[in-house]
Amino acid sequence: MGLWRFDARATPRNARDLVSGMTGTPNGTDQVTLNVVYNRLVGICKEMGSTMMRAAYSPIFSESLDFSCVVFDRDGVMLAQSEFSPAQVGAIRFVVKWLIAEIGDDMLKPGDVVVHNDPYRGGVHMPEHVVIKAVYYEGEIFGYVANIAHMSEIGGLAPGGFAATATEVYQEGLRLPPVWLMRGGEYVQDIWRVIMTNHRAPRYSWGDLHAMLASLNVAERRLQEVLETYGAEGLSTICADLMAHAERWMRVEIRAMPDGEYYFEDSISNATDPPEEDWFRLRVVIDGDGLIADFTGSDPQGPHVMNCTYGVTASAVYNAVLQLVDNDIPHNDGVYRPITVIAPPGTVVNVIEPGASVAGNTETHPRLWAIVLGALAQAVPERAAAATGGSSSNFLFGGTHPDTDQYYVHYHLEGVGWGGRADADGNSNQVVPNGNCPNTPVEIFETRYPFVQTAYRLRRDSGGPGKHRGGLSTERIMEVRTDDITVSAVFNGMVKKPRGLFGAGGGATSELTVRRAGTDEFLTFREAFGTRSNSRFANIKLTHGDQVMIRTPGGGGYGLPWERDVELVRQDVEEDFVSVAVAGSDYGVVMMESDGEFTVDDRATAARRAEMLAAAGVGDSG
Amino acid sequence: MNEGEKKAVVPGWRKLNWPWWDTHVINCQMCGQMIPRDVWVAEDGLEFCTEECDGLYRTYWLPRYGPNRK
Numbered sequence: 001m002g003l004w005r006f007d008a009r010a011t012p013r014n015a016r017d018l019v020s021g022m023t024g025t026p027n028g029t030d031q032v033t034l035n036v037v038y039n040r041l042v043g044i045c046k047e048m049g050s051t052m053m054r055a056a057y058s059p060i061f062s063e064s065l066d067f068s069c070v071v072f073d074r075d076g077v078m079l080a081q082s083e084f085s086p087a088q089v090g091a092i093r094f095v096v097k098w099l100i101a102e103i104g105d106d107m108l109k110p111g112d113v114v115v116h117n118d119p120y121r122g123g124v125h126m127p128e129h130v131v132i133k134a135v136y137y138e139g140e141i142f143g144y145v146a147n148i149a150h151m152s153e154i155g156g157l158a159p160g161g162f163a164a165t166a167t168e169v170y171q172e173g174l175r176l177p178p179v180w181l182m183r184g185g186e187y188v189q190d191i192w193r194v195i196m197t198n199h200r201a202p203r204y205s206w207g208d209l210h211a212m213l214a215s216l217n218v219a220e221r222r223l224q225e226v227l228e229t230y231g232a233e234g235l236s237t238i239c240a241d242l243m244a245h246a247e248r249w250m251r252v253e254i255r256a257m258p259d260g261e262y263y264f265e266d267s268i269s270n271a272t273d274p275p276e277e278d279w280f281r282l283r284v285v286i287d288g289d290g291l292i293a294d295f296t297g298s299d300p301q302g303p304h305v306m307n308c309t310y311g312v313t314a315s316a317v318y319n320a321v322l323q324l325v326d327n328d329i330p331h332n333d334g335v336y337r338p339i340t341v342i343a344p345p346g347t348v349v350n351v352i353e354p355g356a357s358v359a360g361n362t363e364t365h366p367r368l369w370a371i372v373l374g375a376l377a378q379a380v381p382e383r384a385a386a387a388t389g390g391s392s393s394n395f396l397f398g399g400t401h402p403d404t405d406q407y408y409v410h411y412h413l414e415g416v417g418w419g420g421r422a423d424a425d426g427n428s429n430q431v432v433p434n435g436n437c438p439n440t441p442v443e444i445f446e447t448r449y450p451f452v453q454t455a456y457r458l459r460r461d462s463g464g465p466g467k468h469r470g471g472l473s474t475e476r477i478m479e480v481r482t483d484d485i486t487v488s489a490v491f492n493g494m495v496k497k498p499r500g501l502f503g504a505g506g507g508a509t510s511e512l513t514v515r516r517a518g519t520d521e522f523l524t525f526r527e528a529f530g531t532r533s534n535s536r537f538a539n540i541k542l543t544h545g546d547q548v549m550i551r552t553p554g555g556g557g558y559g560l561p562w563e564r565d566v567e568l569v570r571q572d573v574e575e576d577f578v579s580v581a582v583a584g585s586d587y588g589v590v591m592m593e594s595d596g597e598f599t600v601d602d603r604a605t606a607a608r609r610a611e612m613l614a615a616a617g618v619g620d621s622g
Numbered sequence: 623m624n625e626g627e628k629k630a631v632v633p634g635w636r637k638l639n640w641p642w643w644d645t646h647v648i649n650c651q652m653c654g655q656m657i658p659r660d661v662w663v664a665e666d667g668l669e670f671c672t673e674e675c676d677g678l679y680r681t682y683w684l685p686r687y688g689p690n691r692k
Contacts, residue, residue, distance in 0.1 A: 118647075294682075342652065342654065
């Protein structure tokens with residue numbers, strides 16, 4: 001990790017900005033020490049993650065790595081984090097600071113661990129549990145180690161922690177305000193018994209909570225080792241310089257963007273008949289070296305699960321801005337200080353009690369991310385990307401396993417197409433940008449759960465057409481191999497296409513359908529079961545032989561499709577990424593197939609593209 | 623922001639002092655962040671998480687969205 005490398009893309013308005021931004025530290029820590037300490041702190045976070053992965057019981061931890069591990073100072077200021085899940089990067093900055101402020105550090109003793117999953121206290125949604133432990137050095141608290149992780153089952157109205165049809169937080173599962181999980185290294189048995197009683201799969205909760213505790217213990221030891229090297233005062237001084245350095249670096253990056261106010265708005269839709277929409281409105285203000293992301297004017301919070309907590313909205317803003325700046329900026333509290341997020345309470349971007357919010361973290365975050373990029377694309381078009389598929393395509397299920405008689409649950413997520421960008425096509429089959437989570441491999445899936453995968457492939461024509469094509473999404477078909485399984489789902493992108501940028505087309509919409517055993521046709525869940533929505537439903541019973549087909553949304557394209565290199569379109573057709581028909585209709589490339597070989601009709605292509613050019617300005621932007 | 627909620631007070635920091643069984647939270651009236659313990663009460667009675675948010679309210683929010691916005 002090159003802390004001092006500087007990206008040429010960041011072109012400050014004058015050299016003085018660069019020099020003042022990148023040289024010297026307030027306390028005079030040299031660059032080598034900064035690098036060494038930063039990487040030791042990040043190394044602690046990564047080792048926490050490895051511990052989680054190896055010790056967990058649930059695939060959501062061991063395979064999907066849906067957690068973040070962080071080190072804080074005594075005031076709850078974030079010193080370092082590992083890059084597991086961007087959904088949590090912004091939230092955890094607040095959640096620990098607020099937790100410490102609320103309970104008071106004088107209430108903590110060595111060996112104590114505090115847990116909470118309250119979405120109104122900085123969390124991102126109810127399944128994400130934060131655990132913190134104070135780290136002592138020479139009898140004093142130096143700082144905290146913390147872990148925020150998505151537990152696979154938390155009770156509530158549907159198995160899998162996603163109460164898709166919830167209208168209030170009380171339906172979403174067991175909500176814990178800050179409570180002691182451990183005191184002096186001993187179990188607080190009352191709270192463990194409450195948790196084990198309310199979760200459907202307590203064996204998994206037991207194992208996963210212990211994986212979180214183990215990660216804290218590892219981090220505590222490692223941070224104490226760093227303290228042995230530098231002492232508490234020395235490490236605090238170095239960390240202050242690290243944060244000052246990160247803050248100045250981010251300010252240099254923001255200063256390189258043109259001053260101005262950039263407005264963008266978009267919505268998410270519920271696939272009801274007619275569709276229901278919630279609108280998000282954003283004004284980004286760049287003024288010198290500061291950036292304000294102001295969501296004033298967004299819709300009031302709704303009686304559904306798409307509302308965002310403050311932590312989600314902040315994470316989405318930070319996540320988007322970090323996509324546009326140098327990758328090597330240290331991720332500590334300093335990097336976020338130049339960014340102000342305004343999220344009015346009681347709206348879809350800052351839910352208040354008793355609003356539900358479980359899908360704000362998975363579905364609305366990527367939409368907010370795309371909205372921030374949509375606004376900033378006006379300032380730095382060469383850095384922004386078109387919208388991603390923007391749906392984790394959450395598919396939840398649970399039941400009693402026919403082989404073990406044990407209750408099981410699983411939170412399944414899928415990859416989507418990412419948006420095209422100025423210099424490249426969008427990535428295909430990649431989890432939403434807030435996730436960073438691999439999904440569960442087919443082998444693990446089939447070993448642990450009563451589903452058999454009959455198809456898993458890229459979706460042809462799902463990437464939005466553009467000079468740089470949107471990434472392709474996927475299609476998966478799973479067949480039920482048990483007599484009784486309960487499924488729920490929360491999808492986005494089923495009504496509106498993920499947006500293209502600068503005249504490009506949108507990505508394909510998502511689909512979720514079911515073919516009942518003994519029938520030939522895949523139907524929507526509304527057609528098959530009478531659900532109110534095709535994209536949000538809970539507690540549908542499936543049985544042996546039923547098949548579920550998940551088609552995730554594709555990424556939006558970037559730039560005019562008829563400017564895409566003809567050879568690239570030919571290769572797309574050859575790879576079965578794009579059909580011959582779409583090559584002609586959307587890209588203006590007329591092709592012929594003979595014995596599996598695809599050739600371009602140059603004359604017809606030139607004529608077709610000339611027609612499209614004449615109609616320039618007409619493009620499906622989703 | 624609810625203009626009708628304003629009342630003149632001496633600005634300063636106040637400590638939230640709720641009973642142990644009361645677990646509700648309040649939010650900053652500018653940025654929306656949770657206020658965990660200490661609240662900055664402005665002269666017009668609005669509650670902010672920091673003095674900076676009080677300043678942001680007067681220099682950024684009011685000129686754009688307040689009753690006398692341009």
